[in-house]
Amino acid sequence: MLDDITVDEAVLALRPDFAVLAMTAHGLRNGPTDDLTRGWLAEASAHEVQPDKIDAWKDAYRAFGAKPQRTRPSVDALTRRLPLPEINQVVDAYNSISVKHALPIGGEDLDRYSGPPRLVRATGEEASEEALGQPEPGEVIWRDDLGVTCRRWNWRQVVRTRLTEETINAIFLLERLEPMSLEELKEAGEELADLLTRLSPDVRIASRLVVGGN
Numbered sequence: 001m002l003d004d005i006t007v008d009e010a011v012l013a014l015r016p017d018f019a020v021l022a023m024t025a026h027g028l029r030n031g032p033t034d035d036l037t038r039g040w041l042a043e044a045s046a047h048e049v050q051p052d053k054i055d056a057w058k059d060a061y062r063a064f065g066a067k068p069q070r071t072r073p074s075v076d077a078l079t080r081r082l083p084l085p086e087i088n089q090v091v092d093a094y095n096s097i098s099v100k101h102a103l104p105i106g107g108e109d110l111d112r113y114s115g116p117p118r119l120v121r122a123t124g125e126e127a128s129e130e131a132l133g134q135p136e137p138g139e140v141i142w143r144d145d146l147g148v149t150c151r152r153w154n155w156r157q158v159v160r161t162r163l164t165e166e167t168i169n170a171i172f173l174l175e176r177l178e179p180m181s182l183e184e185l186k187e188a189g190e191e192l193a194d195l196l197t198r199l200s201p202d203v204r205i206a207s208r209l210v211v212g213g214n
Contacts, residue, residue, distance in 0.1 A: 001024060005208065007210055011120065018212075019182060019209060022173055022209075032088055037086075042083065044095070045082045053177075056180075073152075073153065074105075075102055084099060090196070101187075102180070108161035108163060109163055111168065120140075121138050129158045129159060132151060
């Protein structure tokens with residue numbers, strides 16, 4: 001799976017500084033929010049907002065015609081919901097890392113994927129869940145063989161691949177733009193891996209950095 005994840009050149013033409021750290025986690029044990037993950041959420045909620053990183057995502061949205069005040073990048077939406085909402089243990093883990101680093105992170109059930117994730121610019125004819133709406137031509141989307149998995153880079157994910165308390169295998173997409181460094185992106189991935197291991201000591205984690213031409 002990791003080796004087959006691609007970022008289309010048309011996306012990199014919009015933002016040459018884009019990179020994504022893709023991580024798979026096999027053998028997860030998920031469950032409802034508990035005191036451990038509640039503590040992670042509280043710690044992350046106390047972090048200072050980093051507007052320079054959030055503004056970079058707003059600019060990226062404007063580059064393909066989206067209005068970030070109407071469809072906010074995921075990390076912008078999260079920081080406006082502080083204290084962070086309780087979802088489930090695994091989602092709590094990646095949401096806490098997302099807010100701490102002002103880094104959009106998508107977490108999805110790997111077993112509900114069909115083919116590898118690909119970041120492309122939409123034709124406008126992709127299969128999409130009714131609640132998600134139809135992507136506009138030129139919009140940046142994540143997709144698999146069945147259709148759209150997330151619209152507008154990281155605005156909204158489909159229900160089909162949502163992480164639930166029954167999820168055993170997951171994929172996480174940590175999306176970076178400057179001014180975040182690749183070093184900080186790597187650190188965020190290591191921190192997420194640590195939290196997932198604390199939840200599931202036997203989890204098997206692998207990762208791959210995907211950048212332009214790679």
